[in-house]
Amino acid sequence: MIITNACRWSLRRLPRLSRLSSSCPPELPNFPCVDAHAVRESRLLADTGPEPPYARPSPTTYHTYHHPRPLPLSYSLTPLPSFDIAYETWGTLSPRKDNAILLHTGLSASSHAASTPANPAPGWWEKFIGPGKAIDTNQFFVICTNVLGGCYGSSGPSSIDPATGKHWATRFPIVSVFDMVNAQFRLLEHLGISKLYASVGSSMGAMQSLAAGWLHPDRVGKIVSISGTARSSPAAIAMRFAQRSVLMADPNWKNGFYYEGLPPHTGMKLARQIATITYRSGPEWDLRFGRQLRIPPDPERPPVLCPDFLIETYLDHQGESFCLKYDANSLIYISKAMDLFDMTQPALQALNVKPSSFSPSSSSPSPNAEADPSALQPHKTSHSKSHPPPVNPPPHLSSLAAGMAPLKHIPTLVLGVQSDILFTVEQQREVADALRMAGNENVSYYELGGVWGHDTFLIDVLNVGGAIRGFLS
């Protein structure tokens, strides 16, 4: 129970006059922001039953590919026995099947990147995908999937484990970004697409985009990595850890086995509030909210402990509107996959999955450096004059260059945002530097200004869209 004070609970429901005659002490403080959790819970129980919206998908609005065979996993010797991948497409696959773009999503997005005849609702990248847009569907066949581990039609913790007939819950294996990509390539094989024109993604989608190039270097024509990283930083892990912690502490989480009852909606709201802080930037909030209050200052009304400043009501609203739209276990698993993402060579060597068609010897540092001395010697490689790799790279950058060696022949666009506090601009430079050190002579690198932080990739059609359009053409 969130509300243990029954008096408060009833007060909220009584009209003003009744409160005066109530037996409750009139001076008891009121916390509508806390009551909101119980209100939500009672609404969930009364109106819709315990199942949140994501648990009632509309499979008619997307396609589902069922892979009936086992999928090897990065961190488990036991493969996933079978899986589903939900996907949507835009544009037309060319007769030679050489115009496919695989679009990767961020943490919580569905396959619905743009509107379709089956689902006319705007998608999460609506302004970037379509005829004449940055990803031009007159030219390209675009595929977007819900990731493995997600809850929008692909297999994840909220799916039924065929072996038990019950929800996987936290018995679902830990999946990696590489596993997500391997599942997507099984779909590509099903669609008869042997090579992508490009692998495109932002945020975690950028990780997948790089992972696709590493796993299948001969099957990826170009890579677009926007506001991503090749190696999650401890600061980003910290912010995601804070989210997982509040979620897992919600009494409704029940070690992940909540599918028969109420979801951990309060923990989800709190987690989303924290996440939202990392998606935008302080300078944006200075401009947008400043120190404005929800209600104009009034000497008769002292400040309150519930949301008072506009920045607080904004975060509260972001949490409230998200908390029933996404599965808590999917958030935990996928945020963990982001934390685990690391393309330095030792981390890649520890995975149970390997590049599909790339000679293992060419991805280890010493033989590679022997065969092609320029590969790990930044000052000998050809690269953009606007952003050369460091002459004396730190050890982790050399290790990253060695790990990313399979991507050396894939033209790559790396784009970052200076106000991004989650995937910092230093991490963008690291990706570009490592690729150039690995010998990649076709790295396009852009840094954007502006105040939108990490979310810039969702907003800045002019600059983000323009760079993508230029790079793909």
Add this chain to the structure above:
Amino acid sequence: MIITNACRWSLRRLPRLSRLSSSCPPELPNFPCVDAHAVRESRLLADTGPEPPYARPSPTTYHTYHHPRPLPLSYSLTPLPSFDIAYETWGTLSPRKDNAILLHTGLSASSHAASTPANPAPGWWEKFIGPGKAIDTNQFFVICTNVLGGCYGSSGPSSIDPATGKHWATRFPIVSVFDMVNAQFRLLEHLGISKLYASVGSSMGAMQSLAAGWLHPDRVGKIVSISGTARSSPAAIAMRFAQRSVLMADPNWKNGFYYEGLPPHTGMKLARQIATITYRSGPEWDLRFGRQLRIPPDPERPPVLCPDFLIETYLDHQGESFCLKYDANSLIYISKAMDLFDMTQPALQALNVKPSSFSPSSSSPSPNAEADPSALQPHKTSHSKSHPPPVNPPPHLSSLAAGMAPLKHIPTLVLGVQSDILFTVEQQREVADALRMAGNENVSYYELGGVWGHDTFLIDVLNVGGAIRGFLS
């Protein structure tokens, strides 16, 4: 109840062999980081009763000043009827009582800034206070209080309301940083100290330090503001809002009326984890933890959802070690006071408290600018060449300069840290700029590099201590 799965609960208590014969399904996942909340709760109930350590103060280790008369409050027309202030002192008050330094604390600190004969445990600024140290007790008489609203001996939500004989809880009025300082000045009057040699503080202590100069401009000789601000930013409010939200959502919080039962220890742990992220910096974590795991990578042991990376175990530990040391309501009230802190003129004019001995006309912008045109014209004032105020200041800076006009004659040290994400270096520049625009010709301004972020003031004895020592001498 945190743990609803009785099976998991009992498993933890059984020796290994017994588990094998348990009727619980052996494959159920185990989450020690979640179980920790219930373990803590049962330990609290069994070992010590419901009262956490802060509720059992040792008043013999500090002094308590009881003020028997009402204290006017910034945001309430009803004054606080009476209050206690806990304090400790170091050094000797000079016969003329002109060597007193009032040291202000950050959010959660007690009056125990340094060891004393009564309490030999190291204080929170042990390395900065003592004979021959940055704040030299051979020269100065140092006073540190627990703030109003705190839980280490001063009146706050966990204190007994004399009118009811019960804990104030969330019936305690909203207090401001100005109210904290006014309470401290009642103590100074009790000690017979009419004017401070200096008002010194870091973080929220820096806010108090500036507030002391505004409230009592004729009673403050010098001001030291380290890693503070004159106006809390929306980004900092967002981080504190996230902390309050997780705390207030803890079922044990009970709208603040938890003093008869268990405290919201889980919410406190989660809140402290979030706070800790804001106290340090990403670059420090890159150096200190990188992507190191708690247990060396092992193909037999896949990653887990509980803390796995060292950065996670660090945050977990910080939360665990804090969650019973501080009162949850004090955290909520004092963090709110920080959010409310704003020295722009309109915000100050809305307060019920006013400067004690400063002519009201001289704190309003137009008459002041009339009397002394240089005061609000930065290009006409004399100031440090190393960091001049902007020639075309933004409106909020002019408003801040007008609000801070009472501090124009008080020499002020402003020190900030470039890696501080909570009180950014831009805010430090803002304080210095506003003071200079207000006509203060004795503003010393330093920016420190390094990777320690906001916590630099607790760590960097050489640079922070050195600047203080130089400024005070």
